[in-house]
Amino acid sequence: MTPVHAERRRRLMAAMGEAGCDAVLVYGNAWQCDYLRYVTNFPPVEGEAMALFLADGETRLFVEHPGDAARARIETPHAETVACDNIVETVTAELGRLGNRKIVSAPATLMPWGIVSSDAAKEVEDGTALIDGLLLVKSPVEIEAVRRAAEIADRGYQVFMEACRPGRAEYELIADIETFFREAGCPENFMILGSGGVEVRGMHPPGERRIQIGDLVTTELTPAVDGYYAQVCRTLVVGEPSQAQRDAFDVYIEAVEAGQAILKAGVTAGEIAKAENDVFRKYDLGIYCTSEYTRVRGHGLGLFVDNPPHILEDVDTVLPAGATVIVHPNTYHPAVGYMVLGEAAVVTDKGYETFSKLPRELLSVPA
Amino acid sequence: MRRGLLSWDEAEVPAAVLDARVARCRDAMMVDGLDALLLYNNFPRPAAVSWLTHFVPYWSQGVLVLPPDGPPEYFVSLSKRVAGWIAETSHMGEIVSTPRLGADLAKRLDDTKRVGIVELGRLPGGVGRPLSEALTKTEMVDATALFRSVRHPADDAEIAITRSAAALASECLDKALGEGPWRRSGALTAAIEGPARLAGAEEVIVELAPDLAHDTALRRIDGDVELGARYAVRVSLARKGHWVRIGRTPGDGDEKVAAWLASNPTPSVGAADGGITVDSVVLEACIGTAPLSPVVGLPAGAPGVVGAVLSVDGALHLASLPVLSGDGGVVPL
Numbered sequence: 001m002t003p004v005h006a007e008r009r010r011r012l013m014a015a016m017g018e019a020g021c022d023a024v025l026v027y028g029n030a031w032q033c034d035y036l037r038y039v040t041n042f043p044p045v046e047g048e049a050m051a052l053f054l055a056d057g058e059t060r061l062f063v064e065h066p067g068d069a070a071r072a073r074i075e076t077p078h079a080e081t082v083a084c085d086n087i088v089e090t091v092t093a094e095l096g097r098l099g100n101r102k103i104v105s106a107p108a109t110l111m112p113w114g115i116v117s118s119d120a121a122k123e124v125e126d127g128t129a130l131i132d133g134l135l136l137v138k139s140p141v142e143i144e145a146v147r148r149a150a151e152i153a154d155r156g157y158q159v160f161m162e163a164c165r166p167g168r169a170e171y172e173l174i175a176d177i178e179t180f181f182r183e184a185g186c187p188e189n190f191m192i193l194g195s196g197g198v199e200v201r202g203m204h205p206p207g208e209r210r211i212q213i214g215d216l217v218t219t220e221l222t223p224a225v226d227g228y229y230a231q232v233c234r235t236l237v238v239g240e241p242s243q244a245q246r247d248a249f250d251v252y253i254e255a256v257e258a259g260q261a262i263l264k265a266g267v268t269a270g271e272i273a274k275a276e277n278d279v280f281r282k283y284d285l286g287i288y289c290t291s292e293y294t295r296v297r298g299h300g301l302g303l304f305v306d307n308p309p310h311i312l313e314d315v316d317t318v319l320p321a322g323a324t325v326i327v328h329p330n331t332y333h334p335a336v337g338y339m340v341l342g343e344a345a346v347v348t349d350k351g352y353e354t355f356s357k358l359p360r361e362l363l364s365v366p367a
Numbered sequence: 368m369r370r371g372l373l374s375w376d377e378a379e380v381p382a383a384v385l386d387a388r389v390a391r392c393r394d395a396m397m398v399d400g401l402d403a404l405l406l407y408n409n410f411p412r413p414a415a416v417s418w419l420t421h422f423v424p425y426w427s428q429g430v431l432v433l434p435p436d437g438p439p440e441y442f443v444s445l446s447k448r449v450a451g452w453i454a455e456t457s458h459m460g461e462i463v464s465t466p467r468l469g470a471d472l473a474k475r476l477d478d479t480k481r482v483g484i485v486e487l488g489r490l491p492g493g494v495g496r497p498l499s500e501a502l503t504k505t506e507m508v509d510a511t512a513l514f515r516s517v518r519h520p521a522d523d524a525e526i527a528i529t530r531s532a533a534a535l536a537s538e539c540l541d542k543a544l545g546e547g548p549w550r551r552s553g554a555l556t557a558a559i560e561g562p563a564r565l566a567g568a569e570e571v572i573v574e575l576a577p578d579l580a581h582d583t584a585l586r587r588i589d590g591d592v593e594l595g596a597r598y599a600v601r602v603s604l605a606r607k608g609h610w611v612r613i614g615r616t617p618g619d620g621d622e623k624v625a626a627w628l629a630s631n632p633t634p635s636v637g638a639a640d641g642g643i644t645v646d647s648v649v650l651e652a653c654i655g656t657a658p659l660s661p662v663v664g665l666p667a668g669a670p671g672v673v674g675a676v677l678s679v680d681g682a683l684h685l686a687s688l689p690v691l692s693g694d695g696g697v698v699p700l
Binding site for chain 1: 368369370371372373374409410411412425426427428446447448449452487488489490491492493494495496499552553554556557560561564565567571572573574582583584585586587588589590591592603647649657658659660661674
């Protein structure tokens with residue numbers, strides 16, 4: 001068992017003790033596995049998996065694919081791997097066998113309906129908040145994993161800049177970066193991008209569009225180390241940036257700095273979003289802080305790319321010391337197009353610490 | 368997360384092909400008396416929706432609503448700004464971006480009496496609960512069997528794309544292994560994955576059993592580990608929503624195993640032939656929302672993958688091969 005997983009188990013058992021909880025049922029899949037990974041350290045690569053974690057640490061990991069079962073027995077030897085023909089039916093039956101114990105499950109949004117609606121789960125309570133609390137506050141060993149992920153993100157962005165040449169297709173840029181990450185031993189990365197001019201209103205998976213001189217190219221790179229994601233958002237120009245591009249980007253720099261200026265333990269996600277958005281409002285760009293143009297003004301990071309809290313003005317979650325977040329005022333600018341900026345940070349009692357060493361400026365690559 | 372090339376080439380998958388697949392579903396819906404068919408999708412479960420619409424999600428989740436007539440409608444948790452990209456890469460009707468997937472679906476289905484949901488038991492609670500609470504007068508039935516009954520045989524477009532995915536996977540794997548010997552997992556993985564992505568693969572997952580002297584479990588390596596004297600590698604590759612796997616164990620016996628598996632694409636456990644003994648076999652095909660699922664036998668006319676652990680003169684070998692279940696039995700794709 002890795003040190004980081006051993007520590008997570010200790011924290012989980014302590015939290016379960018405080019909550020008077022006898023067992024936790026968690027679900028994960030290849031899209032979102034943070035709850036499952038926190039408890040078992042098992043990452044689904046293609047499909048889905050579930051686990052029952054008992055108060056004494058006994059763990060049963062349920063998988064369906066024979067290949068997943070073989071992998072789980074190697075990667076997660078501390079858990080009893082249960083290979084199922086139908087994971088929903090098997091886990092439902094297992095809940096029934098647990099009898100009159102206090103069981104919680106998480107995350108409620110992803111827990112299969114066949115389990116949720118079963119008689120066996122009638123007394124199972126929602127444990128999402130319990131696990132969310134554990135996911136939010138990172139221990140030093142978890143923060144170290146985020147730091148290493150941030151380092152590899154920085155190096156990945158250098159590869160991205162070298163890859164970003166006129167004539168190359170968007171998907172070819174991603175190929176170069178993924179090649180770098182795999183060589184570096186990094187198995188996972190979340191990445192979207194945008195390329196073009198004022199017509200670009202967001203980022204998306206790579207398409208066949210070819211990079212042109214004068215393009216703004218945006219990306220968020222999000223590699224994972226030991227399951228922990230760190231994100232870096234940067235915007236570059238192919239060729240010399242125009243004055244309009246520089247002026248526009250200054251707003252994003254100011255917004256990141258405004259958000260980070262108040263970032264410390266005790267501040268709410270909403271307060272950070274307001275600080276960022278106030279900068280845009282100051283320049284009559286407030287409309288570009290709405291959901292028509294942007295999703296969030298940042299978010300949590302950890303065992304998932306997009307952990308709570310979302311940095312939005314109506315989110316009152318208080319950030320504790322040890323939370324890892326990204327403050328990113330990514331949105332559309334009417335003069336030049338979509339721009340992004342931000343990097344992972346860990347919240348401390350006195351402020352925050354970032355790990356990225358990339359310059360916080362509008363970058364450029366040779367045309 | 369899905370981050371390879373996601374695009375729709377109508378020459379490869381004409382809209383008429385997708386319409387014909389929708390029509391197959393509709394015929395079955397009528398027989399079952401369904402007012403709508405619901406198909407959930409997310410990043411690891413994209414296959415049913417992509418088969419009908421060509422849409423492959425890179426993130427988040429959605430539900431395709433297939434009404435008795437008119438184009439399929441897609442309710443998705445991605446933001447409105449992504450709707451344009453969804454429309455560009457797929458063939459569907461209205462796209463409804465909503466953070467309240469279940470609640471807005473329930474409104475859409477308010478006047479229905481009987482709705483079929485593919486893999487109902489696996490529907491996420493965050494979607495299933497609001498549907499169940501709101502649709503008190505609607506019967507929600509599991510439509511998994513209905514969908515499986517129409518999913519195969521594969522049409523020419525699916526077979527052609529699957530075949531091209533197999534060719535790409537094979538080319539990248541063969542080329543990388545030809546550049547060996549490899550000592551580190553990271554370098555080998557990159558040598559396979561990089562060219563595949565450069566050639567337009569939608570997704571590539573390289574898994575290794577890094578030291579067969581220790582175990583035969585294929586896994587995506589987190590880190591960069593030293594490869595043993597004998598190791599196995601499997602590449603799973605997707606193009607346009609269709610997945611294949613090709614696996615090999617480099618070194619002595621590799622070509623013998625490949626030739627034997629090509630001649631015996633549905634081996635039985637325990638079978639022994641010419642110094643080769645079959646230790647385990649897994650057959651996979653796309654039968655629902657997952658790109659590949661274990662199956663007992665391949666559906667008629669379905670592409671699939673056979674994966675096997677074999678012993679060759681006492682040495683373990685892992686191999687995977689894309690196959691097609693045709694009129695003359697199962698053959699290499």
